[in-house]
Amino acid sequence: MFVGATQAVAPDAASSLKLATWNVNSIRQRQDLVLDWLAREKPDVLMMQEIKCETAQFPAEAFKQAGYGCVVVGQKSYNGVATLVRGPFETVTECLPGFADDAARYVEVRTQGMVLGNLYLPNGNSGGEAGYATKLNFLDALTARARQMLEQSTDFVLAGDYNICPTREDCAPGALGPEDALVRPQSRAAWRRLCWLGLTDALRALHPHGEAYTFWDYQARAWERDCGLRIDHMLLSPRVAERLQTAIPDRAERGLPRPSDHVPFVVTVAGGA
DNA sequence: ATGGCACGTAGGACGTGA
Numbered sequence: 601m602f603v604g605a606t607q608a609v610a611p612d613a614a615s616s617l618k619l620a621t622w623n624v625n626s627i628r629q630r631q632d633l634v635l636d637w638l639a640r641e642k643p644d645v646l647m648m649q650e651i652k653c654e655t656a657q658f659p660a661e662a663f664k665q666a667g668y669g670c671v672v673v674g675q676k677s678y679n680g681v682a683t684l685v686r687g688p689f690e691t692v693t694e695c696l697p698g699f700a701d702d703a704a705r706y707v708e709v710r711t712q713g714m715v716l717g718n719l720y721l722p723n724g725n726s727g728g729e730a731g732y733a734t735k736l737n738f739l740d741a742l743t744a745r746a747r748q749m750l751e752q753s754t755d756f757v758l759a760g761d762y763n764i765c766p767t768r769e770d771c772a773p774g775a776l777g778p779e780d781a782l783v784r785p786q787s788r789a790a791w792r793r794l795c796w797l798g799l800t801d802a803l804r805a806l807h808p809h810g811e812a813y814t815f816w817d818y819q820a821r822a823w824e825r826d827c828g829l830r831i832d833h834m835l836l837s838p839r840v841a842e843r844l845q846t847a848i849p850d851r852a853e854r855g856l857p858r859p860s861d862h863v864p865f866v867v868t869v870a871g872g873a
Numbered sequence: 874a875t876g877g878c879a880c881g882t883a884g885g886a887c888g889t890g891a
Binding site: 625626628629650652653676677678723724725726763775776777780781782815817818819820821822829831858861 | 874876877878879880881882888889890891
């Protein structure tokens with residue numbers, strides 16, 4: 601087979617991999633909305649956060665009928681993550697190595713030749729300084745995990761609700777005070793330490809500037825005023841970053857009835873073949 | 874500045890979210 605001139609990599613549904621992350625704010629409240637979205641968008645993988653239920657309460661059967669296998673790490677009332685995968689996969693870990701906390705905030709799967717970490721970072725605004733320290737500890741452990749996978753030459757994506765606005769333009773004017781845990785300098789410094797391992801912020805790699813919010817508060821008519829935040833992210837390891845095609849927050853989802861306060865963030869990468 | 878909204882746990886308000 602003749603290999604001709606280099607061709608621009610164009611998004612191609614047949615050969616590209618579609619990955620999504622979405623903080624659903626209770627899967628029991630959002631089940632039908634998520635199923636509708638899956639039927640429309642047909643991602644290969646959906647990483648969900650804040651499912652807010654115990655593992656046994658997760659509607660796994662409904663998603664199975666929609667064509668997805670799932671791994672669920674739930675707990676009562678709060679937190680909880682679940683990853684839906686079309687096609688074969690295996691679970692790598694159901695907790696973040698090096699983070700000593702029983703909160704359900706991390707799950708990792710291997711599929712399509714890469715490791716996909718699904719994470720829900722502590723908000724950091726509750727529990728005083730100890731609560732904030734937990735957020736930084738999680739980021740330290742995540743950074744160590746990323747470093748380990750880089751050393752092993754593993755292709756990976758770290759996706760989820762980071763609860764960090766990386767820069768000023770990721771936070772609408774007046775949306776948060778300067779002391780908020782989502783914008784505190786220490787939070788942003790920890791984000792940069794993670795990125796500086798050599799990871800690529802999928803959204804900013806393709807859209808270096810401008811608003812790309814993924815969250816609008818339920819309060820104060822935040823959606824109507826477009827008073828949003830960019831806090832849901834995907835970080836790509838180097839070889840995955842070279843395959844990056846698109847990165848789009850699905851804003852339309854926020855305007856539907858009874859939405860989550862977060863919208864899906866969708867990234868496509870060229871297929872392995 | 875003030876948390877005004879939504880969720881789960883309750884079967885009242887309250888903690889949490891960001």
